[in-house]
Amino acid sequence: MSLTTQQPGTGEQVRPGWWDEPFQVFQTNLREIDAGLDVERTLDDVERHGANVWLLNVGGILSHYPTGLDVQTRNPHLDARPGGDLVGDALAAARRRGVRLLARMDFSKVAPAIADAHPEWLYVSPSGERQVFEGLVSVCPSAGYQQERLFDVVDEVLDRYAVDGFFFNWFGFNEVDYAGRVHGVCHCAACVAGFRSRTGLTRLPERAGDEGYRQWRGYAAATIEALTARVRAHIAARRPDAALILGTAADVLFHEANNAIGRTLWPYATGEAVSALRSARPGKPVLVNAVAFWDMPYRLADEQPEMLGQYLAQAISRGANPSTYIMGPTGGIAYGGLAAAAAVTRFHRDHRREYTGLAPAAEVGLVRPDPLDDDGRYGTGTAEHRGLLTGLVERHVPFDVVPVGALETRDVDARFRVLVLPDLPSLSPGAVAALDRFVRGGGSLVATGRSGIGPDGSVVEWFPGRRVVEVAADRDALRSSYVRLDGGPGHAGDPAGSSAGDAAGTAVEGAVLVPRHGRHHRLAWRPDVVGRHLLIRSAPYGPPEKAYGHVAGTEHVGGERRHGAGTVVQLPWVAGTAYLDTRLTRVRDVAVDLVVERLLDRPERRLPVTVEAPEQVEVVVGRSAAGLVVHLLNHSGQRGNGYGPTLPVHRVTVRAAGLAGRPARALAGAASVVDDGEDLLVRVATVAELEVVVIDDGAPATDGRPS
Structure with a gap:
């Protein structure tokens, strides 16, 4: 009898064992x-x-x-x-x-x-x-x-x-x-x-x-x-x-969640890491080891309890198994965060069926750049990735993270409807071919920054852009220039061509503008491209007496093009990076709206799962033996370089399209379930740190393991 089975699409072997079922770990590092x-x-x-x-x-x-x-x-x-x-x-x-x-x-x-x-x-x-x-x-x-x-x-x-x-x-x-x-x-x-x-x-x-x-x-x-x-x-x-x-x-993939002196908090680090591991190797379980002390040189100082709990809540929401790590024997060093870690660990233990085979089920794949992929001029796409990830979380758009190296080894067209490419400075020929198949088969790409643009200024031939006209990256050159958000899309065939916006020379006061902050690769567009958003060029910004002279442009910042049965939207501006720097929600929404529009490009014009909640609630969608599993993570405790006590969020609504009449429940607290036409509404009374809504939708569970 073979001890291993081959994971679909790879030469990698998956070995079954006790580790395929949910488990919980405690580490005494002696x-x-x-x-x-x-x-x-x-x-x-x-x-x-x-x-x-x-x-x-x-x-x-x-x-x-x-x-x-x-x-x-x-x-x-x-x-x-x-x-x-x-x-x-x-x-x-x-x-x-x-x-x-x-x-x-x-x-x-x-x-x-x-x-x-x-x-x-x-x-x-x-x-x-x-x-x-x-x-x-x-x-x-x-x-x-x-x-x-x-x-x-x-x-x-x-x-x-x-x-x-x-x-x-x-x-x-x-x-x-x-x-x-x-x-x-x-x-x-x-x-x-x-x-x-x-x-x-x-x-x-x-x-x-x-x-x-x-x-x-x-x-x-x-x-x-x-x-x-x-x-x-x-x-x-x-x-x-x-x-x-x-x-x-x-056999089991490993991630350690910890803190470190001088490291700026990336609040979604644990969930991102687990999601990337699950997307790249769907047949393998993951263990997340949450460190109970604050940093390696301070092993006797306990981590903030809410931070320790957040590590493990993010881990289980993405389908990982929780592990808590202390130094020395239990009952020795005073680790005050253990109660928070134990609460998540016991929750995972007590809901075994809901976590059995829990696999990612989002329709959006956010591609994670290789941090070593640095062209020496513009840095990596990490900031863009994090800006877009933050925007998707805040807008409650469920997504899974896909490492860029997994594009050519994973069957992405079977998993996602939309792939987001955040300022990827290079794509291998294999990745380009995989994306080509994905779009031709009906998928959609949303590409920002340098994604699809070669070092010589050429653009992938089936993308909306034809060639790079200019790279605007200098702060002085970008000052007092804008991206105009109002006005419908128009034909974008050439930067100098006509647009659906105002005629050149018309004042732009009263238009909806956001700063053109960050790097922008100005492109010449292909003739069949539909333009998105207009570029407003620089004009004097000081002194106040001279702060005028902007005129509506005719050049589009982004473009949309059909390719096979799918669509490519190219926004060669680092909107995610700009959002991290400015925290202007209109900047965030430039990119996130493009993703949502692609998701709504279906006859019913509805998303499978939508959530009404404050921006601090993250939504993670998966599927397990129990059905559709929706995790709601409360990030309201995020503060500076860590987490403190959360503010409970009340009256959160989860809408599941087309699932009226199906059984549903919340695992941590109270919820009411009602039908709204064809949809099912689960009204959650309170999300403290973590809530999980489970809907028995009748669909078969899938964990990516070979059958």
């Missing part, structure tokens, strides 16, 4: 002084938290069992423990309770004696130095310790303990240490040879920004991916019922 851990008391706390899986330190840097291998260091504090085996005691206690045990491993560093005996295993900085932190020496994933001896450690654990799976911490290349110091690209002999073999380049870059760094990141990612796949296959062969929780080649 220090070496915690070898005397009371396993029964710990399991009491794990179960009270709502978890049925315990993630415990087992081996790697330090073994919490009596290892017989010379590549591990046995924890000396085990001598004070009766029997000298924390892992054996923990596993036996967990088995008695029906709790699963995961082995936390860390192969990123070794003790100095091991490092001295095997210098060929170590990370080497561009200047030839070791990387040492708190006496431990970093190793390199390209070299023999992780490529070979790691398997000896895994085998020893599997030989002795029937653990339910493994998680590998810090499984990557050590360019940065725990203190945030940048050490740079590894220059060990294995990396030099491997990089040359993969890229043909003889010179390794030293750090981010150097020539060849993008190729280095490709080599590093491929190395980790291949090693992860080998580990996964090894574990599967030895113990088919044990999972590997790690990167994209693992």
